[in-house]
Amino acid sequence: MSTSRGAASVRPFTGPVRAGLVPLRALCLALCLILPLALVSGCAKKPAPQPMPPRVALAETPQFFADHLHPAGQELDSWKEMAPTIRKSLNYTERRDPDDIAVSRQGLTVTWGELADSLRELRALLPELDKNPGLLLERFRWVEVSGGIAYSGYYQPLIRASRTKKGPYTQAIYAKPPELDSYRRRHGRFHSREAIDGPRQVLAGRGLELAWADPVDVYFLQIQGSGKLVFDDDTTAYLNYDGQNGHKYRASGRIIRELGWKLNRGDVLEQRAFFKKYPERQHPVFFQNPSYVFFRYSTRGATGAINEQVDDWLSLATDRRFLPLGGIIAYGVNIPDRKEGTIPLRGLGFAQDTGGAIKRNRIDVYCGDTERANYVASFLDAKGPAWLLLKRDAPKDSAGGGAKDARAAAKDAGRSS
Numbered sequence: 135m136s137t138s139r140g141a142a143s144v145r146p147f148t149g150p151v152r153a154g155l156v157p158l159r160a161l162c163l164a165l166c167l168i169l170p171l172a173l174v175s176g177c178a179k180k181p182a183p184q185p186m187p188p189r190v191a192l193a194e195t196p197q198f199f200a201d202h203l204h205p206a207g208q209e210l211d212s213w214k215e216m217a218p219t220i221r222k223s224l225n226y227t228e229r230r231d232p233d234d235i236a237v238s239r240q241g242l243t244v245t246w247g248e249l250a251d252s253l254r255e256l257r258a259l260l261p262e263l264d265k266n267p268g269l270l271l272e273r274f275r276w277v278e279v280s281g282g283i284a285y286s287g288y289y290q291p292l293i294r295a296s297r298t299k300k301g302p303y304t305q306a307i308y309a310k311p312p313e314l315d316s317y318r319r320r321h322g323r324f325h326s327r328e329a330i331d332g333p334r335q336v337l338a339g340r341g342l343e344l345a346w347a348d349p350v351d352v353y354f355l356q357i358q359g360s361g362k363l364v365f366d367d368d369t370t371a372y373l374n375y376d377g378q379n380g381h382k383y384r385a386s387g388r389i390i391r392e393l394g395w396k397l398n399r400g401d402v403l404e405q406r407a408f409f410k411k412y413p414e415r416q417h418p419v420f421f422q423n424p425s426y427v428f429f430r431y432s433t434r435g436a437t438g439a440i441n442e443q444v445d446d447w448l449s450l451a452t453d454r455r456f457l458p459l460g461g462i463i464a465y466g467v468n469i470p471d472r473k474e475g476t477i478p479l480r481g482l483g484f485a486q487d488t489g490g491a492i493k494r495n496r497i498d499v500y501c502g503d504t505e506r507a508n509y510v511a512s513f514l515d516a517k518g519p520a521w522l523l524l525k526r527d528a529p530k531d532s533a534g535g536g537a538k539d540a541r542a543a544a545k546d547a548g549r550s551s
Contacts, residue, residue: 186474186477186478187202187204187207187478187480188202188478189468189476189478190466190467190468190478190479190480190518190519191519192282192517192518192519193519194466194519196271196276196278196464196521197271199464199466199480199519199521200267200268200270200271201267202478202480203267203270203464203480203481203482204480205264207447207478207479207480207481208446208447208448208479208481208482209446209447212264213260213263213264213482214260214261214263214264216256216260216448216482217257217260218445219445219448219449219484219486220253220256220257220260220484221257222440222442222443222445222484222486223249223253223440223460223462223484223485223486224250224253224254224257225440225442226440226441226442226459226460226486227246227249227250227253227460228250230246231246232245232246232247232250233245233246233247234246236248236249236458236459236460236461237454237455237456237457237458239455239456241280242277242522244458244461244522244524246460248524248525249458249460249461250460251525251527252274252461252462252523252524252525253460253462255273255274255525256274256462256482256523259273270464270482270523272526273525273526274462274523274524274525274526275523275524275525275526276464276521276522276523277521277522277523277524278519278520278521279457279495279519279520279521279522281495282495282517282518282519282520283465283467283495283496283497283517283518283519283520284495284496284497284515284516284517285465285467285496285497285498285499285514285515285516285517285518286496286497286498286499286511286514286515287469287498287499287500287501287507287510287511287512287514288357288358288359288451288489288498288499288500288501288511289358289500289501289502289503289504289507289508289510289511290358290360290361290362290435290436290502290503290507291351291354291355291358291361291362291503291508292361292362292364292503293347293348293351293352293355293361293362293363293364294347294348294351294363294364294366295307295345295346295347295363295364295365295366296345296346296347296365296366297345297346297365298346299343299346300346302348303345303346303347303348303366304346304348304349305331305346305347305348305349305351305352305353306337306338306342306343306344306345306346306352307343307344307345307346307347307352307355307373307429308330308337308342308343308344308428308429309342309343309344309376309428309429309430310342310376310377310428310429310430311324311337311340311342311428314377314379314428315377318379318380322380323379323380323381324379324380324381324426325337325379325426326379326381326421326424326426327379327381327420327421327423327424327425327426328421328424330379330426331417331420331421332417332421344373344429344430344431345363345365345371345373347363349416349420350406350409350410350416353386353409353416353420354402354406355373355429356425356426356427357402358511359374359375359427359436359489360372360373360374360375360429360435360436360437361373361436362435362503371431372431372432372433372434372435373429373430373431373432374429374430374431374432374434374436374437375427375428375429375437376428376429376430377427377428378425378426378427378428378490379424379425379426379427379428381424381425381426382424382425382490383423383425383490383491384422384423384424384425385423385491386405386419386420386423387400387401387405389419389422389423390405390408390415390419392422393415393418393419395408395412395415399513401512401513401515402511402512402513403509403512403513425490427490435503436500436503438451438486438487438488438500439451439454439459439486439487439488440459440460440486440487442486444486444487444500445500446500446501446502446507447479447481447483447499447500447501447502448481448482448483448484448500449483449484449486449487449500450463450465450483450484450485450486450487450497450498450499450500451485451486451487451488451489451492451497451498451499451500452485452487452488452492452496452497452498453488453492453493453494453496454485454488456493456494456495457485457497457520457522458485459485459486459488460484460485460486461484461485461522461523462482462483462484462522462523462524463482463483463484463485463497463520463521463522463523464480464481464482464483464520464521464523465479465480465481465482465483465497465499465518465519465520466478466479466480466481466518466519466520467479467499467514467516467517467518468516468518469510469514469516470509470510470512470513470514471510472509476516482523483497483499487500497520499511499514501514
């Protein structure tokens with residue numbers, strides 16, 4: 135059979151069209167139909183951007199809060215997307231005896247059953263909340279935290295690491311020592327940071343080294359309580375909190391200033407730059423914070439005190455003796471923003487984690503693992519309101535010893551909730 139192109143004659147194609155080939159006439163017709171539609175679509179008026187909600191105020195009422203509550207503030211398209219997070223809290227609360235006390239202190243007593251009932255009520259309302267957020271006021275008592283909340287943030291850092299001590303990776307990340315719990319029962323506190331990382335090196339050589347990393351990265355990893363390691367061979371691993379030595383946490387920004395060294399803002403990003411610039415000042419500062427955190431490898435990201443993976447902008451770390459694990463918390467705070475300075479965040483959160491520095495009127499918001507999460511968590515240090523949401527038939531107590539529920543607060547403001 136000849137394949138010479140010179141011997142071939144040009145004839146009209148009359149065979150069947152193979153799949154994937156479009157005849158020229160049909161293609162032209164399609165373009166004629168599509169192009170006008172595309173032009174119209176391109177010229178269509180885009181939706182106007184939503185106006186910025188009003189700034190969060192410490193004294194705002196539940197009614198005002200609910201009027202300006204929107205899922206987009208927590209990077210959600212709909213309140214229905216909270217369902218998996220609610221399920222995590224239910225998994226925790228439903229394992230408890232419903233008649234047992236979840237929290238009991240002056241002004242507040244709540245059972246595990248009341249917390250579970252409140253979570254089920256919220257889950258049932260999710261399909262309706264986008265159109266009618268006022269249901270939160272109708273179905274729940276908003277138990278105010280008297281005096282408000284001091285808010286901070288935490289995130290899941292990404293840390294370069296090595297499985298052996300080498301190069302810049304000079305600081306061990308330690309697993310929990312097997313004697314930690316029994317030692318603390320006998321003595322109250324385990325070895326301090328200086329005893330562990332200073333000249334004594336009381337844990338060195340025992341096979342507890344999970345990985346090695348830069349000392350500054352390890353220090354701030356302990357503050358965050360979890361992280362993701364990227365090893366020098368490009369493999370990765372998650373680390374989660376597995377225990378603490380029992381010593382009181384001291385803020386390194388305050389220590390730096392006490393030692394006479396200058397910080398302008400005092401946030402985590404500035405502190406990291408300070409320690410990188412002055413490596414000789416790392417130990418003098420670090421050792422004055424005796425608190426020390428131990429880790430374990432995990433197959434999932436940051437995991438909270440309820441043994442569930444925490445969710446961005448939904449999971450909150452609280453003092454479980456003040457705001458119970460499993461509780462629904464309406465929280466508001468003006469958070470750092472690179473463009474605007476600060477922007478208001480009003481959200482529905484879930485007490486799913488704890489922390490050594492989280493005491494009484496303090497909440498740590500889990501911000502995620504993005505650059506924005508790092509920025510917000512590094513700079514967030516502000517006060518704002520908070521309410522524990524309890525289904526309407528729950529006992530009428532106050533979360534701050536003198537706080538009012540939503541109905542009373544609305545009445546004070548001249549409104550009806």
